[in-house]
Amino acid sequence: MTTLAFVGLGAMGDPMAAHLARHARDHGHRVLVWNRTAAKADAHAQTHGTQSVPLTEIAAADVIFTCLPTSAEVDEIMTALRDRLRPGAVWVDCTSGHPDAAARQADDLNRAGVTFLDAPVSGGTAGAQAGRLTVMVGGDPDALDRVRPHLAFAGKVVHVGGTGAGFSVKAVNNALLGVTLWATGEGLAILGRAGVNLGAALDVINASSGRSNASENLIPQRVLTREFPATFALGLLAKDAGIAVDLTQSVQGSAPVLAQVADLLRGAQRVVGDAEDHTAALKLIESMNDTVLK
Numbered sequence: 001m002t003t004l005a006f007v008g009l010g011a012m013g014d015p016m017a018a019h020l021a022r023h024a025r026d027h028g029h030r031v032l033v034w035n036r037t038a039a040k041a042d043a044h045a046q047t048h049g050t051q052s053v054p055l056t057e058i059a060a061a062d063v064i065f066t067c068l069p070t071s072a073e074v075d076e077i078m079t080a081l082r083d084r085l086r087p088g089a090v091w092v093d094c095t096s097g098h099p100d101a102a103a104r105q106a107d108d109l110n111r112a113g114v115t116f117l118d119a120p121v122s123g124g125t126a127g128a129q130a131g132r133l134t135v136m137v138g139g140d141p142d143a144l145d146r147v148r149p150h151l152a153f154a155g156k157v158v159h160v161g162g163t164g165a166g167f168s169v170k171a172v173n174n175a176l177l178g179v180t181l182w183a184t185g186e187g188l189a190i191l192g193r194a195g196v197n198l199g200a201a202l203d204v205i206n207a208s209s210g211r212s213n214a215s216e217n218l219i220p221q222r223v224l225t226r227e228f229p230a231t232f233a234l235g236l237l238a239k240d241a242g243i244a245v246d247l248t249q250s251v252q253g254s255a256p257v258l259a260q261v262a263d264l265l266r267g268a269q270r271v272v273g274d275a276e277d278h279t280a281a282l283k284l285i286e287s288m289n290d291t292v293l294k
């Protein structure tokens, strides 16, 4: 029997761990869960048949999944568990983390005989609930092959390179989300000021070359409806764009558009609020243009 463990039952982790539980039931494995707010882990155990355990017991697992806000929280958990981990275990970090942290964490775990994979995910809470997430994995491909059967929350798994490559791809992907979201918001704000109906404008853009996930889904479903459902925090998107800027620096590259969007998202995070949905960043554009996107 393989013991799987999941740490961090947030908006993403909770449904991801539910898919692990389903997979475990079908294959005779068990799933341990731990969450900082213990009531969420207890509720997960009740609902999905996982086992809510004290943090130290997570160290007994063969495969440990983490899905926490940033690499800093993963560091805290790793420090608490490191001396108890089982040699041969694999640590799969599904946090949208930092590539520099991945290198350090992989070295650290390696000394304990444990392999680290950075394996951030894409697809949002809807993708997590449906078990259709895209997983971008950095690290040892043999370790990925060993854990691949357990990635029950995935629709697509891509090995993108060595340690840290998964986090790097995720940061760039989300910086691109920031670019399309922000730029489409700007475009619609000026169209609104020009008196154009925004629904009609999006109808055209979505049948034309300006379309994106922001124009097809995020803005019509979350902004024009004024719902801004908080499924992916603005603070987390700003963090991801900041990681893309750090990556630019570390490879001595030049990515001024990504840097500008990271700046804008940081400003929006401060003005609009950390915990608001990422699409609420467009409220800052509304203020800048004295208009409402509806």
Ligand code: NDP
Residues within 6 Å of the ligand: 008, 009, 010, 011, 012, 013, 035, 036, 037, 040, 067, 068, 069, 070, 073, 076, 094, 095, 096, 097, 121, 122, 123, 124, 125, 231, 232, 233, 236, 237
């Ligand atoms: P949430 O804020 O919903 O959940 C965060 C989780 O981390 C909670 O379980 C929280 O515990 C736990 N946590 C926070 N701080 C600590 C700490 N100091 N020690 C231990 N546990 C802690 O975040 P998401 O699930 O939205 O995001 C998780 C990761 O996934 C992030 O890196 C994010 O960027 C990424 N992501 C998010 C997507 C989304 O659509 N939401 C999509 C793709 C990736 P508690 O319950 O006690 O607060």
